[in-house]
Every structure is written in C-alpha cells, then in structure tokens.
Amino acid sequence: MKYNNFDKLTAYKRLLDLVPRGKGFDFVSQLTAERVRKAVVPLAAGFTYSWAAKAVDDPVIEALQALADEQELIEKYQALIDGETMNTGENRKVLHHLLRGQLGKPVLHEGKNLGEFYAHELDRFSAFADAVHAGKIRGSTGKAFTTAVQIGIGGSDLGPRALYLALENWAAAEGKGHLQAKFISNVDPDDASQIVARCTLEETIFVLVSKSGTTQETLANELFVKDKLTKAGLDPSKHMVAVTSETSPLAHNPAYLDSFYIDDFIGGRYSSTSAVGGVILSLAFGPKVFKELLAGAHKADKNALEPKVLANAALLDALIGVWERNFLGYPYTAVLPYSQALSRFPAHLQQLDMESNGKGVNREGLPLAYSTGPVVFGEPGTNGQHSFYQLLHQGTDVVPLQFVGFIESQRGDDVEVDGSVSQTKLKANLAAQIVAFAKGKTDSNRNKEFLGGRPSSLIYGKRLTPQALGALLAHFENKVMFQGFVWNINSFDQEGVQLGKVLTKKVLAAKAGGNSGDSALDAYSEILGI
Numbered sequence: 001m002k003y004n005n006f007d008k009l010t011a012y013k014r015l016l017d018l019v020p021r022g023k024g025f026d027f028v029s030q031l032t033a034e035r036v037r038k039a040v041v042p043l044a045a046g047f048t049y050s051w052a053a054k055a056v057d058d059p060v061i062e063a064l065q066a067l068a069d070e071q072e073l074i075e076k077y078q079a080l081i082d083g084e085t086m087n088t089g090e091n092r093k094v095l096h097h098l099l100r101g102q103l104g105k106p107v108l109h110e111g112k113n114l115g116e117f118y119a120h121e122l123d124r125f126s127a128f129a130d131a132v133h134a135g136k137i138r139g140s141t142g143k144a145f146t147t148a149v150q151i152g153i154g155g156s157d158l159g160p161r162a163l164y165l166a167l168e169n170w171a172a173a174e175g176k177g178h179l180q181a182k183f184i185s186n187v188d189p190d191d192a193s194q195i196v197a198r199c200t201l202e203e204t205i206f207v208l209v210s211k212s213g214t215t216q217e218t219l220a221n222e223l224f225v226k227d228k229l230t231k232a233g234l235d236p237s238k239h240m241v242a243v244t245s246e247t248s249p250l251a252h253n254p255a256y257l258d259s260f261y262i263d264d265f266i267g268g269r270y271s272s273t274s275a276v277g278g279v280i281l282s283l284a285f286g287p288k289v290f291k292e293l294l295a296g297a298h299k300a301d302k303n304a305l306e307p308k309v310l311a312n313a314a315l316l317d318a319l320i321g322v323w324e325r326n327f328l329g330y331p332y333t334a335v336l337p338y339s340q341a342l343s344r345f346p347a348h349l350q351q352l353d354m355e356s357n358g359k360g361v362n363r364e365g366l367p368l369a370y371s372t373g374p375v376v377f378g379e380p381g382t383n384g385q386h387s388f389y390q391l392l393h394q395g396t397d398v399v400p401l402q403f404v405g406f407i408e409s410q411r412g413d414d415v416e417v418d419g420s421v422s423q424t425k426l427k428a429n430l431a432a433q434i435v436a437f438a439k440g441k442t443d444s445n446r447n448k449e450f451l452g453g454r455p456s457s458l459i460y461g462k463r464l465t466p467q468a469l470g471a472l473l474a475h476f477e478n479k480v481m482f483q484g485f486v487w488n489i490n491s492f493d494q495e496g497v498q499l500g501k502v503l504t505k506k507v508l509a510a511k512a513g514g515n516s517g518d519s520a521l522d523a524y525s526e527i528l529g530i
Contacts (some may be wrong), residue, residue, distance in 0.1 A: 001072050001079065003363055005488050007370050011067035015327050018060050022328050025055035027438040027452055041313045043459065044299035045471035049313035050458040053438045054320050054400075055328065064319040065309045067486065073315065074307045076485045077478075083107035083114070087267075088363045089493035096270035096477070100470070101298035103305065114265065118274070122294075125260045125279045126287035128241070132205065133178050133286065137257065140238035145205045148179045148283040149195060151225065152209030152276070153217045154497075155268025156243075157185035158351050159473075160209075160277040162344040163293070164284055166469050169341055169410040171285045179205075181284040184225070187217035192224045201232045206240045207280050211262060211271075213248025216501070243275045267492050269352045270477060273297055273470070289466050296470025304478040314475050317402075317457065318482035324400045324455065325374055334392065335378035337404040338430040341464050345404075346378030349476055356480045356491040363490050372487045373480075378402075382429050393437065393450055401437060401456035404472070405430045408463040434458060 006012050031053055039052035056064075068074070080086045081104040086094045098107060099118050107114045131137045135144045150160055161183045171177045182199065184192045206225055210218045226236040242259040244250040251259050260275040271277065273294055281290045306312040309319060324330045335346040357373030379387060381403075392399050405427060414421040420428070440452020459475070461468050484491030506516040507525050515522045 001075050003488055004071070005362055005368065005370075006067070006071060006486050009067065009070050011063060011070045014063045014066060015060070015323065018063055019327050021057060021060060022055045022323065025057070025453070025455075027053065027055075027440075027455075030057075031435070031438050041310060041316055042303075043313040043461075043471060043475055044303050045296040045461070045465075045467040047313075047459055047461040047468060047471055047475070049317060049475075050460065051316060051320060053434050053456045053458070055453075055455045056320060056323065060323060061309065064316075064323060067322070068307075068309055068315060068319060068482075071486055071488075073482050073485050074305060077305065077481065078104060080481070083109070087490060087492035089490045089495065090264070092492070093265040094267070094270075094492045095265040096267065096273060097301050099266065099273045100294040100301065100474075103298075103301060109265075114263070117261075117263075121261055121275055122278065122291075124258075125275050126282055126290075128258055128260075129178075129279070129282035129287050132283060138238075139202050139205070140235040141202045143202050145179060145283075146203040147182065147199050148205050148207060148280055149182045149184060149199065149225075150207045150209060150280045151184045151218055151221045152207075152243075153185045153187075153215060154351065155271050156209035156211075156215075156218070156276055157183055158344070158348040159269065159272030160280050161185075162342070162348040163272055163277055163281060163469060163473070165344050166341045166464060167281070167285060167289065167293075167466060170463075170465060171289070173411045173413075176285050176289055178286055179283045181280055184221050185217070187220050189224065192221045196225060196228050201229055201239070202234055204239060205257075205283070207243060207283070208240055208250065208256070209243040209276050210250065211245050211248065211264070211266075211268065213242075213244050213250040216504070241279065243279055268494075269348075269355055270492075272348075272473065285466075292466035293470035293473075296465075296467030296472075297474035298470075299467075300471040300474035301478065304474075304482075313459075314478035315482055317475070318479045318486070320457070321374070321400070321479070321483055322486050325371055328398075330374070330398050330400050331371065332375045332377070332397065332399045333402060334399050335376060335402045335404070336381050336384055336433075337378070338381040338426055339404065339406055339464055340380055341410055342404060343380050345472075346376070349378070350376045352476060353480050355494045355497070357484050357487065357489060358496060359487075359489040359491075362488045368487070368489070370487070372489055373483070381433065382426065385429065385433065389433070392454065398454055401454065403430060403434060403456055403458045405458065405460045406462065406464055407460070410464055430458075 036052045041049045043049050080094050083093050098115050102115055132145055138144055164181045182195050184195050208222050229236045237255050240256050242250040242256045246261050262274045266274050278290050304314045309316045335349050353376045359372050361367055409423045414423055434456050437454035440450035443449040510516040
C-alpha cells in the first residue's frame with residue numbers, strides 16, 4: 001500500500017474538473033421522486049443511507065469510486081483490522097473494531113491474542129453486572145445498587161452518555177432497565193455536586209474511567225465522590241469499580257470492587273464498545289443489551305469492507321463529505337437526528353470527527369496543502385428548527401446536513417392532535433426540511449426567499465434499538481476513518497488536547513509560589529483569582 005497526499009492523485013484532478021457539476025447541481029429539477037427512491041444504499045441493522053439530496057451525479061460518483069480505489073481505502077481498512085500500526089503518531093495499532101468481533105486474522109501483540117483479551121474482559125464485566133442485578137454484589141450497608149454513576153471525561157463520557165440516553169426510552173418500553181445511570185465529567189465542582197446530591201449514596205455504584213489512571217479532571221472528581229461517601233459513613237471501596245489499562249495505578253487496586261481493562265490500542269473516542277461504555281451500559285440495561293449493540297456495530301463494520309461505493313454506506317458518506325469539504329468548499333457539517341433519544345449523539349460525533357481529523361499534517365508529520373476535517377455541530381429536530389436552522393436556510397454559508405430519522409418511536413406512547421400523532425408530525429417535519437433545504441423558495445420579498453441548494457443525506461430505519469444504535473455508531477466511526485485515509489492523516493491520536501494540559505499544570509504549580517514563566521498566563525491567572 002502507498003500513503004499519498006490526495007492532491008497528488010489522478011482522481012483528485014478528475015474531481016477538480018467536476019466541481020462545476022456540484023456547484024451547479026439543480027436540486028429543483030434533479031431531486032425527483034425517482035431519485036429519492038433510487039439514491040439509497042443499505043447500511044446495517046435495518047438502516048438505509050439516502051444520498052438523493054446531495055450535489056452528486058453519476059460522473060461524480062464514478063470519480064469518487066476512482067478516488068477510493070486509487071487511495072486504497074478498503075485495503076487500508078483491512079490492514080487496520082489485521083493489526084498493522086495505523087496510529088503513526090503514537091506507534092500503535094487501532095483495534096476498536098476488534099471489540100465487536102473478528103473481521104480479519106487474529107491480532108497478536110507480545111504473544112497476547114488481543115481479540116481473546118477483549119472478549120475475556122467483556123465476559124468479566126458482563127458477569128459483574130449480572131451479579132449486581134442479582135443482588136450478589138451490594139454496597140457497604142448491604143443495600144442493592146439502584147444507580148450507577150460514570151466518572152470520566154472526553155471519550156470516557158461523551159460516547160457512553162450518548163448511548164445510554166439513546167436506549168433509556170427503549171429499555172423502559174421493553175422492560176430492560178436495571179440501574180439508572182448518571183454521568184460526572186466536568187472538573188467544575190458543580191457538576192459532581194449536583195449529581196451526587198441526586199443519588200442515594202448507599203445504593204450507588206461509581207464507575208471510574210481513566211485509561212492512564214492520571215486524568216486530572218477524572219481523579220479530582222473521584223476524590224470529590226470518595227469524600228462524599230466517607231462523610232456519609234460509607235466505604236468507598238465497596239462503591240466503586242475502575243475501567244483502566246493494566247499498567248495504570250488503578251489496576252489491581254483494592255480501593256475498587258473490581259477493575260476492567262482496555263489497552264492503548266483503543267482510543268478514547270473509539271472506546272464506547274469497550275469496557276468504557278460496556279460496564280455502565282451493562283449495569284443500566286443488562287449485558288445482553290450491550291452485546292446486541294456490539295452485534296449491530298459488527299454488521300456495519302463488515303459492510304464497510306465492501307469495495308463498491310454504492311454498496312458501502314460508510315464509504316459513500318465519507319467520500320461525499322470529502323467532495324463537499326475539498327471541492328465544493330464547505331467547511332462545516334451539521335448532524336440533525338429527528339429523535340430525542342439521540343440528543344447527545346451530535347456531541348459524541350463532534351469529538352469523534354474533530355478530534356480525529358482536525359489535523360494539519362499528514363501521517364509523516366508534513367504540512368498539508370488542503371483542508372481536512374470539518375467543523376461538526378448539531379441538535380435534535382425539531383428543536384434545532386427553532387434555533388439555528390435560520391442560518392442553515394438563509395445564511396451566507398452552505399452547511400451540508402446529515403439527518404437521522406425513524407419510522408417508529410421507541411416507546412410507542414403517542415396521542416393524535418389535528419389529525420396526526422406526534423411521531424407523524426416529527427417525520428413530516430423531517431421530510432419537509434430535506435426538501436426545503438434542497439429546493440428553497442422564490443419570493444418577491446427577498447427576506448422571505450430561500451435560495452435552496454443546501455445538500456443533505458438521510459439515514460433512516462424502523463426503530464432505534466440496541467442493534468440499530470450500534471450500527472449507527474460504527475457507521476460514523478468508519479466514515480471518519482475513511483476520510484482520514486483519503487486525507488492521508490493520522491485519525492487516531494489527539495495531540496491538540498495536550499498543550500492546554502501542560503499550561504494548566506504550570507498555572508497550578510505556580511500557585512504554590514513563583515510564576516509560570518509566561519507573563520500573559522500569570523496575568524490571566526491573577527484576574528481569575530488563582
């Protein structure tokens with residue numbers, strides 16, 4: 001395989017020649033009923049990816065296929081699956097796909113079969129969750145646990161929190177709920193204080209998540225919680241488990257009921273299908289539900305190996321995103337789920353995409369002459385319609401949109417008003433927005449005119465279930481991966497988060513006496529009362 005900057009490829013030049021077709025795509029005439037029915041690709045777990053309202057036609061699709069082939073995207077994905085070192089910045093494998101099932105040859109590291117290691121940890125925390133549900137593991141006063149609280153930040157919070165909220169209604173409808181879950185992430189003491197105040201501490205188990213065992217915010221919140229437990233007359237070691245690496249200070253530590261392990265080959269933002277998400281979701285909904293989520297993710301991972309773009313939803317989604325970012329010049333994208341259950345999913349995708357592909361150098365550390373990852377934001381519909389859709393419809397920037405919708409609600413609890421139930425109104429809004437963004441509206445009053453030409457995709461399925469959620473998660477992970485391969489960047493490190501941490505330590509060290517060595521830093525510290 002060759003790793004080339006994509007502006008050196010033959011397919012890049014071919015796509016440049018096609019830019020007028022995208023810029024001049026006529027949504028009014030070309031977004032027909034026939035196109036809506038035909039411009040679809042099966043995803044996994046009952047999902048379909050629709051690209052009908054994207055500014056692409058057959059010549060663009062053919063050029064995107066040529067780009068995928070020339071940049072060897074499927075071959076690079078297979079190499080990642082087979083355990084080659086794909087995180088060049090940290091000289092590590094990238095193995096989050098292996099958490100949900102084998103797709104290639106066994107992956108070995110220093111004599112350890114990593115697939116077996118991940119499966120063993122899945123078995124261990126599944127058995128732990130079952131024991132908690134059965135009342136075999138209880139708090140220090142002998143009461144059964146009714147609440148689980150995850151303490152973590154970044155990938156240890158955003159993904160697991162988004163997945164928990166996504167399944168909360170489904171679990172209530174299906175009778176799958178066990179423990180209520182809550183999350184503490186921010187080092188702001190008001191976050192931990194508010195959550196702890198809402199818990200009955202003797203019935204609460206805390207899940208401390210830090211791969212390194214040294215994350216400043218997480219350890220500060222751990223001590224906050226332990227202080228509250230101790231002051232309540234409880235033994236913290238009977239109310240806390242750790243999710244960490246086997247080499248961290250939290251591993252094999254009697255201060256915790258148990259410790260469950262991941263390794264350096266599982267990046268934080270890709271860790272929701274490891275023990276990072278698995279422990280809290282298994283405590284909340286049961287291990288079987290978490291394993292259904294893994295099964296859905298595995299199906300999407302398998303589908304992503306298909307070399308033809310019109311049969312591979314993640315690959316097509318990624319390539320259309322590259323077309324919009326690098327050739328049509330759109331620097332943003334909005335994720336708009338028409339499902340309240342996915343209220344925090346855009347926040348997770350924000351980290352997944354922007355932390356992975358927010359890079360200005362290639363895999364070898366050389367500066368790039370083209371744009372990489374977009375700015376990602378979003379909120380659920382219909383709330384967003386009454387917030388930032390004004391700019392999306394009539395602002396000066398075109399923002400490509402990614403809609404997600406479902407035929408059925410999770411609970412099925414609804415009421416008819418003015419001739420339709422709320423779920424029908426939700427879907428009507430979704431259909432209307434896609435067409436409104438694409439086709440716009442002419443009006444003699446320019447203030448009421450909609451220029452249209454706003455491209456969007458739609459991922460739709462029957463109902464948001466654990467399998468569907470797993471497939472949706474994996475779809476976006478694989479989309480981000482493919483785009484990183486196109487841009488020839490390392491999507492699996494995050495050096496951009498480190499500088500702030502270093503300066504924070506300088507500020508805190510200077511508090512004990514002296515200065516940080518940076519007068520501006522000292523001045524800001526002074527006005528903030530540090």
